[in-house]
Amino acid sequence: MTSGGIRRSFTAAATLALASFGSVVHAAPGPWQLNMERGASTWSQVPYHLNNISLAVCTVIGILVFGAMFIAMFRFRKSRGAVAEKWSHNTMVEVIWTTIPVIILVVLAYLATGGLTSWADTTGSQMTVKVTGYQWKWRYDYVEYQGKPIDKVGFMSKLDTQSDQTRQLASGMDPYAVKVGDENTYLLNVDKPLVVPVDTKIRFVITSGDVIHSWWVPATGWKLDAIPGIINAAWANFQTPGTYRGQCAELCGQDHGFMPIVVVVKSKADFATWLAEQQAQSAAPAAAPAPAAASSTAAPQTSQVAPAADAAKQG
Amino acid sequence: MSYAATHDQHDDHHGAPKGFFQRWCMSTNHKDIGTLYLVFALVMFFIGGSFAMLIRAELFKPGLQLMQPYFFNQLTTMHALVMIFGAIMPAFVGLGNWMIPLMVGAPDMALPRMNNLSFWILPFAFTLLLSTLFMAGGGPAGGWTMYPPLSLQSDSLAYVVFAVHLMGISSIMGAINIIATILNMRAPGMELLKMPVFVWSWLITAFLLIAVMPVLAGAVTMLLTDKYFGTNFFNPGGGGDPVLYQHIFWFFGHPEVYIMILPAFGIISEIVPTFARKPIFGYKAMVFAIASIAFLSFIVWAHHMFAVGLPLGAEIFFMYATMLIAVPTGVKVFNWVATMWGSSMTFETPMLFAVGFIILFTIGGFSGLMLALVPADFQYHDTYFVVAHFHYVLVTGALFAIIAATYYWLPKWTGNMYSEFWAKMHFWNSVIWVNVLFFPQHFLGLAGMPRRIPDYNVAFANFNMISSIGGFLFGATQLIFIGVLIHCAFFSKKKATDRVWEGAKGLEWTVPSPAPHHTFDVPPVIHDDELAHGHVND
Numbered sequence: 001m002t003s004g005g006i007r008r009s010f011t012a013a014a015t016l017a018l019a020s021f022g023s024v025v026h027a028a029p030g031p032w033q034l035n036m037e038r039g040a041s042t043w044s045q046v047p048y049h050l051n052n053i054s055l056a057v058c059t060v061i062g063i064l065v066f067g068a069m070f071i072a073m074f075r076f077r078k079s080r081g082a083v084a085e086k087w088s089h090n091t092m093v094e095v096i097w098t099t100i101p102v103i104i105l106v107v108l109a110y111l112a113t114g115g116l117t118s119w120a121d122t123t124g125s126q127m128t129v130k131v132t133g134y135q136w137k138w139r140y141d142y143v144e145y146q147g148k149p150i151d152k153v154g155f156m157s158k159l160d161t162q163s164d165q166t167r168q169l170a171s172g173m174d175p176y177a178v179k180v181g182d183e184n185t186y187l188l189n190v191d192k193p194l195v196v197p198v199d200t201k202i203r204f205v206i207t208s209g210d211v212i213h214s215w216w217v218p219a220t221g222w223k224l225d226a227i228p229g230i231i232n233a234a235w236a237n238f239q240t241p242g243t244y245r246g247q248c249a250e251l252c253g254q255d256h257g258f259m260p261i262v263v264v265v266k267s268k269a270d271f272a273t274w275l276a277e278q279q280a281q282s283a284a285p286a287a288a289p290a291p292a293a294a295s296s297t298a299a300p301q302t303s304q305v306a307p308a309a310d311a312a313k314q315g
Numbered sequence: 316m317s318y319a320a321t322h323d324q325h326d327d328h329h330g331a332p333k334g335f336f337q338r339w340c341m342s343t344n345h346k347d348i349g350t351l352y353l354v355f356a357l358v359m360f361f362i363g364g365s366f367a368m369l370i371r372a373e374l375f376k377p378g379l380q381l382m383q384p385y386f387f388n389q390l391t392t393m394h395a396l397v398m399i400f401g402a403i404m405p406a407f408v409g410l411g412n413w414m415i416p417l418m419v420g421a422p423d424m425a426l427p428r429m430n431n432l433s434f435w436i437l438p439f440a441f442t443l444l445l446s447t448l449f450m451a452g453g454g455p456a457g458g459w460t461m462y463p464p465l466s467l468q469s470d471s472l473a474y475v476v477f478a479v480h481l482m483g484i485s486s487i488m489g490a491i492n493i494i495a496t497i498l499n500m501r502a503p504g505m506e507l508l509k510m511p512v513f514v515w516s517w518l519i520t521a522f523l524l525i526a527v528m529p530v531l532a533g534a535v536t537m538l539l540t541d542k543y544f545g546t547n548f549f550n551p552g553g554g555g556d557p558v559l560y561q562h563i564f565w566f567f568g569h570p571e572v573y574i575m576i577l578p579a580f581g582i583i584s585e586i587v588p589t590f591a592r593k594p595i596f597g598y599k600a601m602v603f604a605i606a607s608i609a610f611l612s613f614i615v616w617a618h619h620m621f622a623v624g625l626p627l628g629a630e631i632f633f634m635y636a637t638m639l640i641a642v643p644t645g646v647k648v649f650n651w652v653a654t655m656w657g658s659s660m661t662f663e664t665p666m667l668f669a670v671g672f673i674i675l676f677t678i679g680g681f682s683g684l685m686l687a688l689v690p691a692d693f694q695y696h697d698t699y700f701v702v703a704h705f706h707y708v709l710v711t712g713a714l715f716a717i718i719a720a721t722y723y724w725l726p727k728w729t730g731n732m733y734s735e736f737w738a739k740m741h742f743w744n745s746v747i748w749v750n751v752l753f754f755p756q757h758f759l760g761l762a763g764m765p766r767r768i769p770d771y772n773v774a775f776a777n778f779n780m781i782s783s784i785g786g787f788l789f790g791a792t793q794l795i796f797i798g799v800l801i802h803c804a805f806f807s808k809k810k811a812t813d814r815v816w817e818g819a820k821g822l823e824w825t826v827p828s829p830a831p832h833h834t835f836d837v838p839p840v841i842h843d844d845e846l847a848h849g850h851v852n853d
Contacts, residue, residue: 072656225623253457
């Protein structure tokens with residue numbers, strides 16, 4: 001597979017691009033944004049480049065086909081005295097314009113297959129986070145980090161209060177006023193974000209407690225459905241500390257548009273400090289964990305999931 | 316052709332019934348039933364369109380101004396159901412009803428009473444469906460795909476399921492009728508490989524309908540029993556699998572997509588040769604391309620499900636199969652361009668819509684190819700990029716073809732010419748505003764805006780506003796269409812000739828305009844050089 005080579009060159013390009021942002025990035029959609037974002041994971045370069053390559057291929061084919069068509073429409077007009085010819089068949093050109101698309105498709109398929117294979121490989125991950133979708137919020141449970149199980153660190157993550165008040169029908173509040181620093185975070189901010197370390201291959205195991213949701217942070221380069229009874233898995237390794245925003249991408253009921261995702265990527269040292277704080281909090285008797293957290297830490301990867309369904313869908 | 320001789324002997328004692336109820340409700344005449352289908356589709360197009368206007372109004376700017384999110388979800392769901400099952404599909408069945416007997420030299424459809432039934436089911440099906448909007452729990456709000464477990468939360472599920480059953484029964488009966496007509500009622504000498512491409516496209520589409528409508532009926536019935544009879548087909552708590560529904564649904568759903576585009580291919584393959592005054596390029600390749608697209612449509616369903624967590628092998632298989640569809644589709648586009656090459660073209664409104672179709676449908680095809688690449692689809696899936704894609708293939712694809720066909724055959728139906736000026740106004744406004752409406756949605760999707768959300772971050776505000784403006788103007792433009800249709804049917808003073816278009820070939824142009832109530836009581840004699848595609852064996 002070419003994935004290794006493509007990935008290395010993508011990574012180099014990405015590193016250069018990300019360097020220009022400085023050390024901390026705020027990855028969120030921008031006004032007048034025209035193209036897909038590069039993402040912040042090594043793998044996220046794959047969809048970005050496939051998008052650009054396939055768009056370029058389509059543009060060239062489009063120019064050729066539509067160009068020929070416009071030339072025909074200009075030259076072969078009755079008003080310009082054109083007389084219709086009689087032919088309606090030409091085996092040679094038909095063979096040519098069947099073969100050339102096949103060759104282009106084979107090249108695209110080759111690139112896509114390599115990228116897909118590397119996406120599916122969740123082995124060698126250094127951290128596992130369980131993501132559970134609910135109507136209409138996300139739950140994150142920290143399962144394991146650097147080979148050590150994590151006990152009782154898990155929380156719900158839902159739309160922040162300011163966005164939630166602003167988004168009510170006829171609230172009279174201005175979506176443009178919902179800001180964190182300079183960044184408008186209307187409908188893209190949560191009360192408690194997922195915090196993960198930088199430069200770490202994180203395995204996300206994704207499921208749902210009610211209906212189907214889809215966990216999508218564009219910076220990872222993928223989305224994956226959160227389905228009740230099934231655990232899906234995918235991985236990401238964020239290359240730069242920062243805040244990465246996303247949204248639920250599968251219609252899940254009335255507040256589908258109001259369950260964003262925020263991932264805060266910290267340096268490994270900061271993350272260790274944060275994790276220790278969380279563990280201390282959950283150990284303290286005053287801050288008793290929610291029942292769902294207790295059950296999920298008891299059986300980290302398979303809680304709330306029928307074992308048969310789990311076996312049927314490998315990660 | 317020999318029609319003129321038979322015409323005088325036969326049309327006097329077979330006129331249309333005089334009473335309104337007798338003529339329209341009891342009709343067994345393929346032309347009247349075709350008209351009913353087309354009028355019904357037009358009404359549904361405006362109902363579905365009004366839902367779209369409300370959707371674009373709410374999305375005009377960030378913040379919720381007009382409606383609660385749950386009502387928004389009802390609108391997106393109903394917009395899709397009404398447009399797919401109420402507007403596009405009945406419009407194609409109406410065109411098939413009107414034109415297939417005329418194009419193959421048959422006196423009527425093979426099963427005229429079933430034809431009446433298959434139409435008259437539809438108003439009841441849509442009354443049932445639309446009535447849910449006025450009920451306490453509201454209409455269906457889980458998307459037209461009705462994915463469980465979400466769709467099982469809806470109070471109106473039973474109404475939707477029975478409405479879908481009725482639409483399915485109607486479609487299956489319509490499809491059986493079309494197959495029976497094409498296979499048994501062709502005039503002597505109208506061999507299969509001499510049939511117009513439109514007839515071929517409908518023959519293949521009818522087989523798709525018969526194959527997949529029962530699959531949809533099965534899937535929605537399983538939803539019904541899951542909700543009301545305690546079964547657990549899709550309920551993980553009882554050992555069921557929500558993804559199973561998606562496999563069954565899309566096994567219906569992907570052929571369904573081609574059910575909505577193959578007859579459009581047929582229409583374009585009739586119109587382009589007429590206005591190019593040159594036979595269609597590669598007739599056999601065109602027929603074969605339609606057949607291979609139809610075959611491939613059965614083995615690509617999971618490309619709607621790349622993000623559900625399929626095994627790697629399945630993702631690769633469905634990616635390759637999907638990409639393969641680009642080959643026969645490309646052949647069709649190249650053949651249309653080759654038909655234009657070396658021709659003698661004029662650009663009356665049907666041709667304008669056909670040219671618009673070829674360019675804009677191809678753009679929809681390009682985004683379809685991009686969506687087929689699984690890693691890229693992980694980003695595109697369930698965003699506005701997908702919304703842009705399927706509106707390019709369904710609005711500027713299927714709908715433009717239906718409008719092109721309407722202008723093309725309207726003089727034959729009514730006996731009058733429509734207003735070319737206002738029809739061209741309709742075209743130019745449609746083609747401009749539809750692009751203002753849907754092209755920016757590509758950008759929204761690439762920037763990360765999910766579909767089916769009633770409100771969005773301010774970063775998406777600019778393109779949403781542009782898209783909404785395009786939407787309102789595209790919607791308003793369709794009022795011109797109504798005006799042109801009414802004027803042509805009831806007020807136009809300009810009589811159509813039998814041939815209507817200088818370059819028109821095929822049996823339908825040998826009967827008088829308007830087409831008499833009964834045609835081809837005696838089979839016509841077929842001359843190869845009178846057929847649109849010329850001599851096939853050259």
